[in-house]
Amino acid sequence: MTTQRSTDRQHKPVTLLGLGPMGMALAETLVQRGHPLTVWNRSPEKAGGLVAKGARLARTAAEAVAASPVTLVCLTDYDTMHKVLEPAAEALRGRCLVNLNSGTPAEAHAAVAWSGERGVRYLDGAVMVPPPMVGEPGAVFLYSGSRDVFEELLEPLTNLGDPRYLGEDPGLAVLYNTAMLDMMYTTLNGWLHATALVGSAGVPAQRFAELALGWFMPTVVDYAALARQAPDLDAGHYPGTLNTLEMNLNALDHITRASQEQGIHSDHPRLMKEIAERAVAEGRGGQNYLAVYELFKKATPRP
Ligand SMILES: NC(=O)c1ccc[n+]([C@@H]2O[C@H](COP(=O)([O-])OP(=O)(O)OC[C@H]3O[C@@H](n4cnc5c(N)ncnc54)[C@H](OP(=O)(O)O)[C@@H]3O)[C@@H](O)[C@H]2O)c1
Missing domain, CATH: 1.10.1040.10 (N-(1-d-carboxylethyl)-l-norvaline Dehydrogenase; domain 2)
Incomplete structure (x- = not known):
């Protein structure tokens, strides 16, 4: 218990939406590195192993978002992200949102606009490695958009892989x-x-x-x-x-x-x-x- 408390103080609490093969690899790595982790997935049964390792399973995306200052999203695509986040938008206000699913630059720009209208601090990202490489040496993650958000989240992002910031244009990571x-x-x-x-x-x-x-x-x-x-x-x-x-x-x-x-x-x-x-x-x-x-x-x- 004492160890858990000191870990909680050291590592930023993170929420993760999406437990497909990539989301699961992100979640396993965050738990392993000691981040207090809250997860949500459309199919909650996938979270069983993570909960056994100390992650918390939220019942809704809004509940998950409210649990941490930063939410990572790793769903199929931007359309899925919008569908999942719309009911959680109020909980997201003032918090950081990092999108890690694949897509196109236009979709990244639309996500920035969506976030801006709702007071969400958005960073776009892309994972460049397969799930087994997450957290391993040689894993590179791409980010673009708000430099402030990137710098603020450097610790959890570095725990997932070498974070490369490409510039203020939010479309650059997916490009x-x-x-x-x-x-x-x-x-x-x-x-x-x-x-x-x-x-x-x-x-x-x-x-x-x-x-x-x-x-x-x-x-x-x-x-x-x-x-x-x-x-x-x-x-x-x-x-x-x-x-x-x-x-x-x-x-x-x-x-x-x-x-x-x-x-x-x-x-x-x-x-x-x-x-x-x-x-x-x-x-x-x-x-x-x-x-x-x-x-x-x-x-x-x-x-
Ligand atoms: N896997 C890789 O090798 C890899 C490598 C680099 C980047 N990526 C990117 O990472 C992202 C996630 O990929 P993935 O491999 O984890 O698998 P995926 O099949 O692309 O994504 C699955 C996730 O999306 C959720 N989802 C799909 N449709 C949904 C809907 N209508 N409503 C709510 N949730 C929905 C799934 O929920 P359920 O569990 O309920 O189905 C699951 O959490 C993708 O954009 C992919 O391009 C993947």
Whole structure:
């Protein structure tokens, strides 16, 4: 009892709404780090294990919100957050609200407006790791919006993972989140499509992995080299000294035709080829491949 009291004095009480796989990982970590935790979930039975570890289960979202100076929300999306929080809005007035579900920048801005109208101190966030990594070294959480709220909550936020504050624009956390997921899915699709291509000749993924992931990706694609070229993207500088877009277009044509010949899905390389063709049509054929960045910055032309 004495230990619990001293822990309560040291760690900010936190309320958490949402006990899906991610919410559960957040809750387990907060309890483990000694935060007095109040939880609410649509399906209350999920809280059983947490209550056994000392968390308090509230009967309503409003009751949960009233228990702590800060409420973390980890529900499916912003629509769900609004649905759950609307009846708890009065209890939230004057308190901090940190949203950790995924979404879009426009939804983050709408959440700021909703909070502002109700006197709620809002911070937007995004979780960049899967549930088992929460609280572990290497876990990064993104935040944007009110710097005051971020700094005030640094202790509980740091207990969840390395908190990166991206700026006052509240849309930045989810924007970075979607951008990195964009990169993740594109990379995964590259690996899966390439594996299907060699698989069409009976090569098992396990054999291809050794060369493709063990050597090609780190050595030829080389993320460190991409980072060194980032200033060129900012400057719009694409010298075609070592490779040109014309040459890369040839390679993209080969990937598309090989996919068709081997009887596998060919939309993915065809789209990459069409993008490079458009860049060439814009007069960028003599620039290097990174010049497709100029196309990606513009909305897709619609016929
Ligand atoms: N899981 C991951 O690997 C991961 C990684 C990074 C970010 N995220 C983000 O974290 C957020 C939560 O994800 P999650 O994995 O925990 O699972 P999820 O399935 O996206 O969210 C489940 C949570 O939302 C609640 N919920 C859904 N619809 C509801 C409704 N109509 N009314 C009230 N509550 C509702 C669920 O309640 P019930 O328990 O009652 O169904 C549960 O608490 C998402 O935005 C996700 O994109 C997840």
